[in-house]
Amino acid sequence: MSNLMGQLIGNRYLIERQLASGGMATVYLAMDQRLDRRVALKVIHPHLSNDAEFQAKFVLEAKTAAKLSHPNLVNVFDQGTDGQITYLVMEYVPGITLRDALREYGPLPALRALEMLAQILAGLAAAHSSGILHRDLKPENVLLADDGRVKLGDFGLAREISAHTSTGDLVGTIAYLSPELVTRGQADARSDVYAAGILLYELLTGRQPFEGEKAVQIAYQHANSTVPAPSLLAPATAPAIDKLVAWSTAKLPNDRPNNAGELLGKVNALIADIKAGKADKTAVMDFDLNKTENLAATSTVAIDPGATQIIEPHELNAMTGPIPTLDPTATQVISPLDARQDVDGEDAFAGFGQRKIGLKILVATLIVVLLGSGAGWWFGSGPGALGVVPNLTSRTVTSAESALAILNPDIQLVNENSSTVTKGLVIRTEPAKGSYIAKGSTVKLFISLGPKLIAAPSLSGLNVAEATAKLLSAGFKLGAVNSWFDTNPIGQVYDYLGADGTPIPEGTAIDLSVSLGPIPMISGIDQASAVTAIEATGLKITSIEQEFSDTVAQGKTIGLVPLTKPLGAGGSVKLLVSKGPNLVIMPKVVGETVLAAKALLESAGLTVIVNTDQLQSKWGIAKVKRASEAVGAKLKAGYSVTISTK
Numbered sequence: 001m002s003n004l005m006g007q008l009i010g011n012r013y014l015i016e017r018q019l020a021s022g023g024m025a026t027v028y029l030a031m032d033q034r035l036d037r038r039v040a041l042k043v044i045h046p047h048l049s050n051d052a053e054f055q056a057k058f059v060l061e062a063k064t065a066a067k068l069s070h071p072n073l074v075n076v077f078d079q080g081t082d083g084q085i086t087y088l089v090m091e092y093v094p095g096i097t098l099r100d101a102l103r104e105y106g107p108l109p110a111l112r113a114l115e116m117l118a119q120i121l122a123g124l125a126a127a128h129s130s131g132i133l134h135r136d137l138k139p140e141n142v143l144l145a146d147d148g149r150v151k152l153g154d155f156g157l158a159r160e161i162s163a164h165t166s167t168g169d170l171v172g173t174i175a176y177l178s179p180e181l182v183t184r185g186q187a188d189a190r191s192d193v194y195a196a197g198i199l200l201y202e203l204l205t206g207r208q209p210f211e212g213e214k215a216v217q218i219a220y221q222h223a224n225s226t227v228p229a230p231s232l233l234a235p236a237t238a239p240a241i242d243k244l245v246a247w248s249t250a251k252l253p254n255d256r257p258n259n260a261g262e263l264l265g266k267v268n269a270l271i272a273d274i275k276a277g278k279a280d281k282t283a284v285m286d287f288d289l290n291k292t293e294n295l296a297a298t299s300t301v302a303i304d305p306g307a308t309q310i311i312e313p314h315e316l317n318a319m320t321g322p323i324p325t326l327d328p329t330a331t332q333v334i335s336p337l338d339a340r341q342d343v344d345g346e347d348a349f350a351g352f353g354q355r356k357i358g359l360k361i362l363v364a365t366l367i368v369v370l371l372g373s374g375a376g377w378w379f380g381s382g383p384g385a386l387g388v389v390p391n392l393t394s395r396t397v398t399s400a401e402s403a404l405a406i407l408n409p410d411i412q413l414v415n416e417n418s419s420t421v422t423k424g425l426v427i428r429t430e431p432a433k434g435s436y437i438a439k440g441s442t443v444k445l446f447i448s449l450g451p452k453l454i455a456a457p458s459l460s461g462l463n464v465a466e467a468t469a470k471l472l473s474a475g476f477k478l479g480a481v482n483s484w485f486d487t488n489p490i491g492q493v494y495d496y497l498g499a500d501g502t503p504i505p506e507g508t509a510i511d512l513s514v515s516l517g518p519i520p521m522i523s524g525i526d527q528a529s530a531v532t533a534i535e536a537t538g539l540k541i542t543s544i545e546q547e548f549s550d551t552v553a554q555g556k557t558i559g560l561v562p563l564t565k566p567l568g569a570g571g572s573v574k575l576l577v578s579k580g581p582n583l584v585i586m587p588k589v590v591g592e593t594v595l596a597a598k599a600l601l602e603s604a605g606l607t608v609i610v611n612t613d614q615l616q617s618k619w620g621i622a623k624v625k626r627a628s629e630a631v632g633a634k635l636k637a638g639y640s641v642t643i644s645t646k
Helices: 052-066 098-105 110-129 157-164 179-184 189-205 215-224 239-248 260-276 289-297 313-318 355-374 397-407 464-473 527-536 594-603
Strands: 013-021 025-032 037-044 076-082 085-091 095-097 142-145 150-152 170-173 308-311 386-388 410-416 426-430 436-438 442-448 477-484 493-496 509-515 540-547 557-562 572-578 583-585 607-611 634-636 640-644
Touching: 013 037, 013 464, 013 477, 025 085, 052 076, 052 085, 095 098, 098 142, 110 150, 110 189, 110 260, 179 189, 179 215, 189 239, 189 260, 239 260, 397 410, 397 442, 464 477, 464 493, 464 509, 527 540, 527 557, 527 572, 594 607, 594 640
Parallel strands: 410 442, 477 509, 540 572, 607 640
Antiparallel strands: 013 025, 025 037, 037 085, 076 085, 095 142, 142 150, 170 308, 386 436, 426 442, 493 509, 557 572, 583 634
């Protein structure tokens, strides 16, 4: 799909920037110009939007999702098409995804994990009660808002993808697929419950229960293996939580909660017990992060655990038999759960090769454990000890150095511009936060110089889309777009921050002033026509006043006076209507003294010129014998009349 930045979709949604992109759609941040709010605009990829059947189903799903209203669900506002573009308008939730949080902070304490799951289940339960399945529950689809809200999004879309893959393909996020979806391609509310159980396991342990280099390997485990107890990786997990995970991830749908609401009830009850001290107190203790991280470091996963996967038919067919035998000479990482037997007493290695191979691997694992105990000093308290670089973003240099002191690093300061971090604070580190480093290693602290000051690009004369594209490419953001009446052609940008060439901070949101065209020309037309022309522009006439005019005939409009500045659609104006020229009647002045005649003429609004040959001291009492204008003549105010004593 071509770049949509700066485009106006549906004559309403102005695209500002891309937020994310996946196999089915691209999500943009857009400004709803009708309601003046930012929204998330999901644009379906052309190969799907051009399919009439998909469009019909997509519209139906959008209408169904729009009926949902819950604090823990991302609201759907609108859906439509614009040419070849099919789009969905959703609530924009500033914040991060749950996946981002897990990468940043690792596993959660048990109580925090349950409280997080409870909010997710609350939204999911609202959907289930309305007959709507999610089908793609995963951390990527859980949004953690900046204000603390937890919101679940992306309903119904994974279902539609399956209609556009080859017959027999299995589509979904493989790490969270229920056994019935893997084996039969069928799903109901209990399939969402299974995914919720996998999600809880991940919140508690920091990793997913089933891993593999190929999607089909993970799918095989979902279909044939029991989800291990979280306490195997997170020993602080209470038995009640282990049971909760086991219940929600049971292989048979009938053995799970019927829907998210039923599971939510048990989760809330367990939360209450933990807070009341009735449950095992270890449930609320923090996990051994070092152990969890070390286990995660041995993972051999080669696929994106959060990405939607497609398993080909030949791979699915292969799942009816055992996965190919593991190479006994290859190095394998086996966790303790691999060696245990399941509840039915069957060998944990069944389906993964011959029993003797599993035993060899188990023996090798035991050898590694024994060797590890001998190396504990070197990597524990000895010179080979490793430490983790903490998150130092937005800290002062002094605070960052204090936080790094335990690693005794060689700290190097590097100055760098930043539009998001205050001057003098840490932007980032090198190595990055979360990295393992040896004591005494070099750590670079990148210190903010504040935003880089640059000149705004020339935008005058451009339309909004063109101006937006130039702003974004120059490193700025689009601010408010304001439309005013101006002498410039309609639709052209004529003013903006930095138009005078003054450098401004990079990343600044720049407001645009866009011309609505000149104020309507109404001079010399009748009043009714003028009112119609003015109201057609969206302006409001607050008053109509009459004025004398030497150039506009009586009853015709002179023009309008803006009462709102600057003047935009909806602004107020005053309409001026001509009374014609200001005429006065020539009074009788012949026979009057010059002083009396001059007073009469000036009081009528006329200008007087005196023609006399008498001395200044005497002409005032002289009698006027002639005047330049006849008595009763209609003269314009200010007209010059000559009187004479000769």
